[in-house]
Amino acid sequence: MGYTLDFSVVWHAMPALLWGCVGTLGLALAGMTLAMMIGVAGVAARDAKAAWLRALVISFVEIVRNTPFLVQIFFLFFALPLIGLKLNPTATAIIALGVNGGAYAIEIIRGGVQSIHKGQIEAGYALGLHKGQVFRFIVLKPALRASYPSLTGQFIMLTLTSSICSAVSAYELTSVAQRIESDTFRSFEVYFSVTFLYLAISWLLMLGFAVISHRFFSYPTR
Template sequence: MTLDFSVVTDAWQALLFGTFGTLFLAVAGMILAMIIGVLGVAILRAQRPVPSFIVNAFVEIIRNTPFLVQIYFVFFALPMAGIRLNPTTTAIVALGLNGGAYAIEIIRGGVESIPKGQTEAGLALGLHKRDVFRLIILKPAIRAIYPSLCSQFILLTLTTAICTSISAYELTSVGQRVEAETFRSFEVYFTLTGIYLVISLITMWFLAAIGRRAFNYPVR
């Protein structure tokens, strides 16, 4: 077999835009996931039976079903209820819902690690429950679970490859297009593997730098 990576270099611009598409889906999906995660934990802490049941059911359904089925449901089933989304929006919603379920569990674990005495102290100082949750509970909890959230973000970034199943514009869909035009499967998918690896390593470095800056408090 003769290798010919010229088909990849000729398509470098398309692959670059596909990489940006992957990063856009990952960042947008993670932002939505964090919003869902924080809201879900806040609902669970309110200890109201019906909303708590809905959140717990959502977490169990998402965590125990394949992402491919979830994205197909959003893309193909929701139009039957009158909700039609384009592939990019569908991908972001599906990624956000999937990541949100895991974020709820991660954030809940961090919140539950905060001693109850800190909450009682905040209430004793006259702080509103919302401020106690935001300032005294949530920020230290996020500091404790930051590595887990980073791992989840990287996993979500790699999961964007499945979004090619609904023709969302991202790296794998671009790679499939190049492969279909050139029939050079090894060269194309070898290159995609390398690009995803670089994305993951750069993302790990970037998130670690943010963590050092945001959560490493100076010792006095």
């Protein structure tokens, strides 16, 4: 029995799909922000004098990087309420994305930190800067510049990973597509179109990251 393509259902559902794209971008940007905060804090703690703090960061990175994202988001959504901490789907998705992305951001930024010559750090201390100022002005920005391409690639992957958040009914593109498909039974047309919408989101993010790179991380020219 032949299958007749009918993309009219996608056209009629396009407003909902576009709002799903907005939901995906919202989750992704919030997750990226949290991931960057965790990444920077984790790098600072990774080289702290306190051994327990270093061990805590290392354990966090290893646990997150070596467990599936689906298990992580299920833990937040289904396990935490058993100890009295109940999160709504959106908050669960943002925290899960931020924690997952943060674990990778720690290692990526740390690689950028290790690329900085120790003489620059010693020069900062010689000028009378305290440790926080040295980290902020001498270590962090050059490290972010060095690790920026890897960070942007990881964050685009994080955006695509947000599709798994549909498993806890977070509002994003895949969850919208699933509802449309269940109403129309047009799986091919719906997911074919969603594929191109995710491509558009990825290209939009790459363009935005390129603008940020040019604005904040490009080397000055004469």
